[in-house]
Amino acid sequence: MKPITLLIICVLLLNSCKNKSAETSETTQKTEKIAxxxxxxxxxxxxxxxxxxxxxxxxxxxxxxxxxxxxxxxxxxxxxxxxxxxxxxxxxxxxxxxxxxxxxxxxxxxxxxxxxxxxxxxxxxxxxxxxxxxxxxxxxxxxxxxxxxxxxxxxxxxxxxxxxxxx
Known part of the structure; x- marks a missing residue:
């Protein structure tokens, strides 16, 4: 049962990092101003x-x-x-x-x-x-x-x- 729990935790962590990266990219694009x-x-x-x-x-x-x-x-x-x-x-x-x-x-x-x-x-x-x-x-x-x-x-x-x- 431990390998399954470890696998679920890894998937959640990877997914979490992926979402944060996408959010950061969107925020950067929205706040970019033209000089x-x-x-x-x-x-x-x-x-x-x-x-x-x-x-x-x-x-x-x-x-x-x-x-x-x-x-x-x-x-x-x-x-x-x-x-x-x-x-x-x-x-x-x-x-x-x-x-x-x-x-x-x-x-x-x-x-x-x-x-x-x-x-x-x-x-x-x-x-x-x-x-x-x-x-x-x-x-x-x-x-x-x-x-x-x-x-x-x-x-x-x-x-x-x-x-x-x-x-």
Missing amino acids: YASFGDKIIADDAIASKSMLEHYKTMNLGDSINSKMTATVNEVCQSKGCWMTLNLEGGNEVMVKFKDYGFFMPKDIAGKEVIVNGKAFVNEVPVDELRHYAEDAGKTEEEIAQITEPKRTYSFEADGVLLKQ
């Missing part, structure tokens, strides 16, 4: 929509329409002069031009490819040729590339009051 650098107004990461969903909103908007929004996207490009604007990837070759409310803050110039959460107003805009050329110059485009800009462009735009940069 962000904050720019502009303080915002939280909760409730941000994906860039793909934001693109669907933009497609239904008309020139002059605007909506309050918070979205997560990847940075394509940043103003290399001051960090005063950035473009974000919206999927399928589409992007959104982000400026910062009242030029109240700027972004680091080396964040292309990083993930951000932007909070503010999304709108559809028509950007005049001179402004498009200014952005091309800020982005470090060649004079030939800048000279090829000859027509205004309908763009997806965003005025951010706060940005979180994923670390």
